[in-house]
């Protein structure tokens with residue numbers, strides 16, 4: 769994953785006029801509410817509760833014809 773974290777909307781006013789804030793990495797500023805904020809990466813989630821975790825091998829065995 770080499771893409772930078774680019775916010776699409778301001779987390780405060782949901783504005784779309786976001787611009788990089790200075791030289792700081794991951795820092796953005798909203799031109800609508802005039803807030804500056806940072807977008808950071810916290811870590812990966814454990815893929816334990818993915819939807820459809822039940823494998824699709826149920827009720828296939830024992831077919832008698």
Ligand SMILES: [Zn+2]
Nearest residue numbers: 778781798801
């Ligand atoms: Zn804003």
